[in-house]
Amino acid sequence: MKDANTDRPLLEIQNLEKRFDLDHGFLETLKFKKGKFVRETRSVHAVNNITLDANRGEALCVVGESGCGKSTVARLVAGLLTPTAGEIRYDGQRIDNLSRGEMQPLRKKIQMIFQNPYASLNPRMTIRQALEEPVRHHFPNASAAEVRDKVTEVMLSVGVDPSWAKRYPHEFSGGQRQRIAIARALTVDPEFIIADEPISALDVSIQAQVLNLMLEAKESRGLTYLFITHDLSVVEHFGTRVAVLYLGSVCEIADTATLFSSPKHPYTRALLSAVPQLKDDRPNHIRLKGEIPTPINLPTGCPFQSRCSFADARCKSEKPKAIHQPDGSLVACHAVEEDRLDAVAAG
Amino acid sequence: MSLLSVRDLTVKFAMRDQTVTALNGISFDLAKGERLGIVGESGAGKSITGFSLMNLLSRPGFIDSGQILFDGEDVVQMNDKRLRNLRGNRMAMIFQDPMVTLNPVLTIGQQMIETLMAHRKLSREEARQIAIVKLREVYIPSPEERLEQYPHELSGGMRQRIIIAIALLLDPQLIIADEPTTALDVTIQADIMELMLELCQSNQVGLILITHDLGVVSQMTERTLVMYAGRIIEAGRTREIINDPQHPYTQGLINALPQQTVPGQRLKQIPGNMPGLASIPQGCAFNPRCKYATDLCRSRVPEIVQYGEVAVACHEVQRLHSDEDRQEARA
Numbered sequence: 113m114k115d116a117n118t119d120r121p122l123l124e125i126q127n128l129e130k131r132f133d134l135d136h137g138f139l140e141t142l143k144f145k146k147g148k149f150v151r152e153t154r155s156v157h158a159v160n161n162i163t164l165d166a167n168r169g170e171a172l173c174v175v176g177e178s179g180c181g182k183s184t185v186a187r188l189v190a191g192l193l194t195p196t197a198g199e200i201r202y203d204g205q206r207i208d209n210l211s212r213g214e215m216q217p218l219r220k221k222i223q224m225i226f227q228n229p230y231a232s233l234n235p236r237m238t239i240r241q242a243l244e245e246p247v248r249h250h251f252p253n254a255s256a257a258e259v260r261d262k263v264t265e266v267m268l269s270v271g272v273d274p275s276w277a278k279r280y281p282h283e284f285s286g287g288q289r290q291r292i293a294i295a296r297a298l299t300v301d302p303e304f305i306i307a308d309e310p311i312s313a314l315d316v317s318i319q320a321q322v323l324n325l326m327l328e329a330k331e332s333r334g335l336t337y338l339f340i341t342h343d344l345s346v347v348e349h350f351g352t353r354v355a356v357l358y359l360g361s362v363c364e365i366a367d368t369a370t371l372f373s374s375p376k377h378p379y380t381r382a383l384l385s386a387v388p389q390l391k392d393d394r395p396n397h398i399r400l401k402g403e404i405p406t407p408i409n410l411p412t413g414c415p416f417q418s419r420c421s422f423a424d425a426r427c428k429s430e431k432p433k434a435i436h437q438p439d440g441s442l443v444a445c446h447a448v449e450e451d452r453l454d455a456v457a458a459g
Numbered sequence: 460m461s462l463l464s465v466r467d468l469t470v471k472f473a474m475r476d477q478t479v480t481a482l483n484g485i486s487f488d489l490a491k492g493e494r495l496g497i498v499g500e501s502g503a504g505k506s507i508t509g510f511s512l513m514n515l516l517s518r519p520g521f522i523d524s525g526q527i528l529f530d531g532e533d534v535v536q537m538n539d540k541r542l543r544n545l546r547g548n549r550m551a552m553i554f555q556d557p558m559v560t561l562n563p564v565l566t567i568g569q570q571m572i573e574t575l576m577a578h579r580k581l582s583r584e585e586a587r588q589i590a591i592v593k594l595r596e597v598y599i600p601s602p603e604e605r606l607e608q609y610p611h612e613l614s615g616g617m618r619q620r621i622i623i624a625i626a627l628l629l630d631p632q633l634i635i636a637d638e639p640t641t642a643l644d645v646t647i648q649a650d651i652m653e654l655m656l657e658l659c660q661s662n663q664v665g666l667i668l669i670t671h672d673l674g675v676v677s678q679m680t681e682r683t684l685v686m687y688a689g690r691i692i693e694a695g696r697t698r699e700i701i702n703d704p705q706h707p708y709t710q711g712l713i714n715a716l717p718q719q720t721v722p723g724q725r726l727k728q729i730p731g732n733m734p735g736l737a738s739i740p741q742g743c744a745f746n747p748r749c750k751y752a753t754d755l756c757r758s759r760v761p762e763i764v765q766y767g768e769v770a771v772a773c774h775e776v777q778r779l780h781s782d783e784d785r786q787e788a789r790a
Contacts, residue, residue, distance in 0.1 A: 177647075178615075285732050286501075287732060288732075316712055317500060317712060317729040319715070320716075320729070321728045321730075323726055324726050344645070345717045348717065348718070349718075349720065349723070369722070382646055383646060386645040386646045386648065386649035388649070388674030388675045388677065388678050390673055390716070391702065399650065400650075403614050403617070403647070404644075
């Protein structure tokens, strides 16, 4: 189709920012300080200056703990939120400033799968209605038979028996509902799927089924994924590249294998060491001081400084930039840049 | 003598049109200070087991038969007064969601002091001092100030620490923790797990840890029960179960984890779903999902019997093993 563009990333996110204002309206912004009224708006800095891209056929995973802004990134890319600053490009076209109408053709290419299959399916629509609706909407010229065939084909491909089409969502288990949610995303033949914690609400044996299904869809349809998760073992299995977020900023971006074999950022290291291991009964995790600070009024300097054991004066004053490492990973950390990490560990 | 001894516990739920069996002949023991994990997927009956141990089931659920001997006394037969003394005082429970467990309209101090004064003859000031000591034990910074705060002012990890402090308030002999870290982030989860391990070990408190996470069980417990559709299907030392699971379901559960497969390859999934309580299959409940199932499995429920280091409820465990041995011999 657009062969000239194939070496260009499918999704490009540049200096993306999103702030949510906490104080709305004139009266809420009024504060009484030092004897006089001043206007002041507090806001949650959910995403701060994130630059990221995803190549065709890639499964880019975004990981981090609650409040790190990973779901906000997903929603910004899906066009469900408007960025405060920065650009999002899809296939070379800028998509963050499109109107609803202009966004329509892209909605067919970019589909989203949500965490909770109990909330993402309309309880009053049968499975057939839920699956046919997006096809009718995006292919208004398709005949009833074509729509039906398409839905049947997709249902078969995700392992949902087409004879269940007359049933309602409450008649299905969580794993089956998530299959149906995936089927709904696939009915319009998308190129790009944003999956926000798609397996977190499911049991272990069902997680494996759904993850396998997503891998199959990736191979057979050549899909590109933006996969949001907090579960690092899933990332290692599913992702081709990983971005680690902390408090709305990128700590580290690397190929999955590189990230898991040689994590560099102190936060990535702590995160990896905290995952409970099966075969190792001596938990030996890197303990982080304190907890994630609030994203209102962010500290200057590195967002991770308050919990980092390597933080020094520079970390407190200057926000680290992402720097390329010899093995291709991008790391935003002064201590890594100055080679202080392993020196301390060795000494 | 063991601290807790459960014998043939059967729990049923009386629904409008039928009575379903949620727990079917559960038996296990827990020694003083021992840490036991109960693993399974949703619907396996692990939380029901936790509730039953404290006799906390409410209608439509009820204990149909069986004994729960705690320190030699049957919890099932206890009157309300004895139960009040048992709950909180000798057995405490920690739940998954710290926001729901704490009362949002009372300060942390009110909740802790109230608990202490309800169970012990203490003055308000004495109770306050004990509360402060307990908060310190769970590494809460500046506990005096925390006592004045409301739950919503604290982070999730901090709240779960406070719930652990409340559970330990009356020095119980046993803590039942139902998915205590599931709602928390991994780094916080690691902290809380370390804390619970340390407190249980130093105070000789028994722990029953109910979870779906095999990694958590592996790090926290000495023994493990694996449950499926209301029965214990495998029991033994945690190390043995994780390293060499015998029951096809336990094997499937461990093999389904992403860590067990080369990245990018298909995960080894277990087909199908856990059956609902109203439609538990005849014979072994796992048979429709089991690749080793025979006619015997489809007709008779397997007894749980000792097999090597662990106890397993599977008709085919012998054959399973000879299969493996054959494969090993060939390799």
